Amino acid sequence: MAAFALVPALQLCTRAAAAAALSVALAALLGLEFPLYAMIAAVIVTDLTAAETRKLGWRRLAGTVVGSVLGAALALLLPHGALTIGIGIFLAMLASQLLRIPEAARVAGYVCAIVLLEHGANPWVYAFWRFTETVLGIAVAIAVSLVPKLLRAPEA
Numbered sequence: 001m002a003a004f005a006l007v008p009a010l011q012l013c014t015r016a017a018a019a020a021a022l023s024v025a026l027a028a029l030l031g032l033e034f035p036l037y038a039m040i041a042a043v044i045v046t047d048l049t050a051a052e053t054r055k056l057g058w059r060r061l062a063g064t065v066v067g068s069v070l071g072a073a074l075a076l077l078l079p080h081g082a083l084t085i086g087i088g089i090f091l092a093m094l095a096s097q098l099l100r101i102p103e104a105a106r107v108a109g110y111v112c113a114i115v116l117l118e119h120g121a122n123p124w125v126y127a128f129w130r131f132t133e134t135v136l137g138i139a140v141a142i143a144v145s146l147v148p149k150l151l152r153a154p155e156a
Helices: 003-029 035-045 050-077 082-098 102-118 123-145
Strands: none
Touching (some): 003 035, 050 082, 050 123, 082 102, 102 123
16 A cells, blocks of 8 residues: 555544544443444544544434434334334335435434334333434544544655
């Protein structure tokens, strides 16, 4: 790998790792049950620029809202099982398309499925905490993205 390509790669890896580690540490400090979701959000939305990280963060947040709300509602209406999970994924992805946020569709589908799969007796509570953990990860990734780059890529 050429030196000019290695610097941005190292920057991105460093930012994602820092955001993930900080998200997990903050989630633990706050006593959140599943820091995994904060960590996933932090890694997925991290980019080299603050603007792109915010853009990815908003998409992730939109998909999480659609998926968690739909998953919690469906958990109360439909029986637990594989068919309900399939229906939930379909409806969450379709809702994202209809809401004109197609880039959030995959996230909406899998968040809906997670809520349907793991909701327990309180799907709204479960959905709220998945949303909260995701917001934490996004916020940390955005904060990390504001740290100036320590290395500049050499001119190509």
